[in-house]
Amino acid sequence: MAFYNYIFVFVVFFLMNGGIMKPVVAQQIATKDDDILKTVLQELKVIKNELNNCKSSNSKLQDEVKRLKDEIDRLHVKHRIQLKMITEQKRDNKDTPSCYNTQSPSRVAFTAYLDHHMTHLGDNQAIVYNKILLNAGEAYNIHNGMFTAPISGVYIFSWSCTARRTGSSFDIWVTLVVNSATQTTAVAESQSTYYDHQGSSTVIIHVNKGDIVWTKRLSSGGAEIHSETERRVSSFTGALLSSDASLT
Incomplete structure (x- = not known):
């Protein structure tokens, strides 16, 4: 043990x-x-x-x-x-020299339209409506899309824009500008392929002699605007309603 x-x-x-x-x-x-x-x-x-x-x-x-x-x-x-x-x-x-530089025109009115589909528009690029139906007073320039007021007064302006979707959803915003100041905007948006959608806007504003009135593509929208030779669906119109001289 x-x-x-x-x-x-x-x-x-x-x-x-x-x-x-x-x-x-x-x-x-x-x-x-x-x-x-x-x-x-x-x-x-x-x-x-x-x-x-x-x-x-x-x-x-x-x-x-x-x-x-x-x-x-x-x-x-x-x-x-x-x-x-x-x-x-x-x-x-x-x-x-022109009729509206030397004297006040009796009539000022124009209608211009775009005769083709435009692509690759830059931000804030001017829309140039290259065909004219009327240009009384010769104040609209088909080369740059700009209207120069030949006389001070109250004007009416109207413009339309058309969007055509060929792929993804597409829209176009077009703004009226006086010199560099934005007025109002028209918008069109195509939701279905090859379906056209038109937008338009109209303003009545006072414009001074020598002011430049034009439309531009707004950068927030698409970069194409649709129109055709026969179907003139994008256009720009303006007319003098009353001059300042008539009010004195």
């Missing part, structure tokens, strides 16, 4: 003094270190992914900033072109 007690005491002493305990403890420490290492590696992976996402977002932001800058530059160019067109038109009116 004493022998067995001795064996039991020896085993306990051996276990308590590192015989088998040390490897067990070392294994536990190693396992704990592995867990910590795995956690750190996972956190580093998350940080790396976040950095990559930040780089991607920053690149997209830079691209968007560049796109907006290009758009602003393009709009500035369009604006300068429009101002140049208006200035040139006023200079032509001043330099070229």
